[in-house]
Amino acid sequence: MAKIRVTKKFHFEMGHALHNYDGLCRNIHGHTYNMEVTLLGEIREEKGHPKDGMVIDFGKLKKLVKDKIVNVYDHSLVVSQIYADKNQEHLLKATERLIVHDFQPTSENMCVYFAGVLQQELPEDVSLYSIRLYETATSYAEWFAEDNK
Numbered sequence: 001m002a003k004i005r006v007t008k009k010f011h012f013e014m015g016h017a018l019h020n021y022d023g024l025c026r027n028i029h030g031h032t033y034n035m036e037v038t039l040l041g042e043i044r045e046e047k048g049h050p051k052d053g054m055v056i057d058f059g060k061l062k063k064l065v066k067d068k069i070v071n072v073y074d075h076s077l078v079v080s081q082i083y084a085d086k087n088q089e090h091l092l093k094a095t096e097r098l099i100v101h102d103f104q105p106t107s108e109n110m111c112v113y114f115a116g117v118l119q120q121e122l123p124e125d126v127s128l129y130s131i132r133l134y135e136t137a138t139s140y141a142e143w144f145a146e147d148n149k
């Protein structure tokens with residue numbers, strides 16, 4: 001049976017600050033993140049089945065990514081534990097949606113983290129092929145399963 005990739009695009013607004021970064025991005029600022037999630041799987045060939053002809057229903061992929069990533073990170077402020085420890089009092093006053101990770105919230109690290117989240121949630125008959133995460137219109141990071149075997 002043919003293997004094929006399917007991709008869905010998402011976007012969310014997220015603030016972050018890069019601890020000790022040697023440029024403007026050490027300050028709290030925000031981006032519109034655009035994310036492309038690509039899955040690999042076989043096309044269901046089952047005449048009469050509601051999902052006949054699909055690798056995964058785009059609606060199912062949308063719900064999964066929205067529940068696990070978009071609705072969690074949209075309008076949040078993401079900082080590293082080091083940054084949070086230094087600015088805790090200030091941060092808790094500034095936002096209701098503070099997310100602290102044990103890594104610097106760069107596009108590379110967020111991309112790897114999101115890949116881990118999705119890999120845990122996907123149905124067994126499809127696999128995560130790649131994630132492309134645009135931080136700005138001109139900058140993105142990409143995670144590929146092939147690179148991380």
Ligand SMILES: Nc1nc2c(c(=O)[nH]1)N=C([C@H](O)[C@H](O)COP(=O)(O)OP(=O)(O)OP(=O)(O)O)CN2
Nearest residue numbers: 016018023025031105106107108135136137138139
């Ligand atoms: N390798 C990385 N470099 C930088 C990251 C990152 O996540 N990975 N992040 C930042 C800043 O947070 C911010 O995204 C600035 O990115 P940059 O592309 O430099 O943004 P500009 O607005 O200057 O982009 P232009 O389109 O070139 O104007 C910094 N570096």
Ligand SMILES: [Zn+2]
Nearest residue numbers: 016025029031
């Ligand atoms: Zn940034």
